[in-house]
Amino acid sequence: xxxxESNELDHIAKEIIMTATQTNNGNMSSAQEAExxxxxxxxDLESIEALETVTGIxxxxxxxxxxxxxxxxxxxxxxxTAEAANADAIVSEDELDELEMEVDKAEAYASQxxxxxxxxxxxxxxxxxxxTPKKSGAPRASTPRTPRDMASVPAEHFxxxxxxxxxxDEDKSAxxxxxxxxxxxxxxxxxxFENVFQSMAAGRAPSKYTMTAFAAxxxxxxxxSAEIIAAFKTSGVGEGTARSQCGQMMALFPVLGxxxxxxxxxxxxxxxxxxxxLRKHIAA
Numbered sequence: 001x002x003x004x005e006s007n008e009l010d011h012i013a014k015e016i017i018m019t020a021t022q023t024n025n026g027n028m029s030s031a032q033e034a035e036x037x038x039x040x041x042x043x044d045l046e047s048i049e050a051l052e053t054v055t056g057i058x059x060x061x062x063x064x065x066x067x068x069x070x071x072x073x074x075x076x077x078x079x080x081t082a083e084a085a086n087a088d089a090i091v092s093e094d095e096l097d098e099l100e101m102e103v104d105k106a107e108a109y110a111s112q113x114x115x116x117x118x119x120x121x122x123x124x125x126x127x128x129x130x131x132t133p134k135k136s137g138a139p140r141a142s143t144p145r146t147p148r149d150m151a152s153v154p155a156e157h158f159x160x161x162x163x164x165x166x167x168x169d170e171d172k173s174a175x176x177x178x179x180x181x182x183x184x185x186x187x188x189x190x191x192x193f194e195n196v197f198q199s200m201a202a203g204r205a206p207s208k209y210t211m212t213a214f215a216a217x218x219x220x221x222x223x224x225s226a227e228i229i230a231a232f233k234t235s236g237v238g239e240g241t242a243r244s245q246c247g248q249m250m251a252l253f254p255v256l257g258x259x260x261x262x263x264x265x266x267x268x269x270x271x272x273x274x275x276x277x278l279r280k281h282i283a284a
Contacts, residue, residue, distance in 0.1 A: 160179065
């Protein structure tokens with residue numbers, strides 16, 4: 001292709017591009033359209049191919065067209081639901097039960113420390129690092145400490161029936177070994193089992209759950225599981241906790257010699273030493 005032909009093609013290409021733009025904008029007259037068609041008719045196939053090479057025929061097809069942008073991808077994943085956000089806040093009944101037992105222990109230890117350090121008999125505050133002069137007269141009774149393990153609980157508390165004071169040390173030790181061998185296998189029942197003996201050694205009431213269930217049993221000498229559940233609910237606990245605690249008491253009281261179990265009912269044993277101890281703490 002000569003330089004004259006190239007210049008002519010370049011001129012025609014510019015006219016076509018300008019005309020296409022005008023067409024897209026609606027500004028092309030019928031005379032201009034006829035002029036373009038005549039210019040295109042004069043080109044042979046070889047010139048048209050050369051025109052495509054020089055100008056890029058795709059530019060004519062795309063002239064004036066808007067660019068369509070693809071929408072951005074939505075972020076993957078689902079928003080966290082309120083239930084998932086609050087899942088860790090749920091506290092199980094077992095955790096509440098453990099907390100209640102720990103509070104009982106803490107209160108027992110705190111009361112022992114306050115009794116040891118608190119106010120003196122004449123009302124003056126005992127300061128740390130000072131000694132109180134001994135006074136003549138009857139000695140003051142000391143507050144028993146809550147044993148931290150079952151081994152340190154005196155054997156007399158494991159005498160479930162009969163007069164422990166009339167028994168020899170060997171017999172009381174044998175009774176303790178027999179009762180300890182019957183420790184329940186279920187963790188929660190075993191914790192309440194130990195709590196009863198540790199509380200007796202300290203002279204205080206056991207767990208509130210134990211006391212609530214015993215009060216329901218002691219009221220008439222018998223109690224069904226439904227009656228014990230109702231007693232728990234009356235004390236302010238929920239349905240699930242009431243049923244769970246009832247199941248534990250139905251297993252605990254027979255092992256302690258407090259009651260005999262018959263299906264879903266408990267019958268109080270009149271000669272139970274532990275039942276007599278718990279009864280004294282109901283009124284208190």
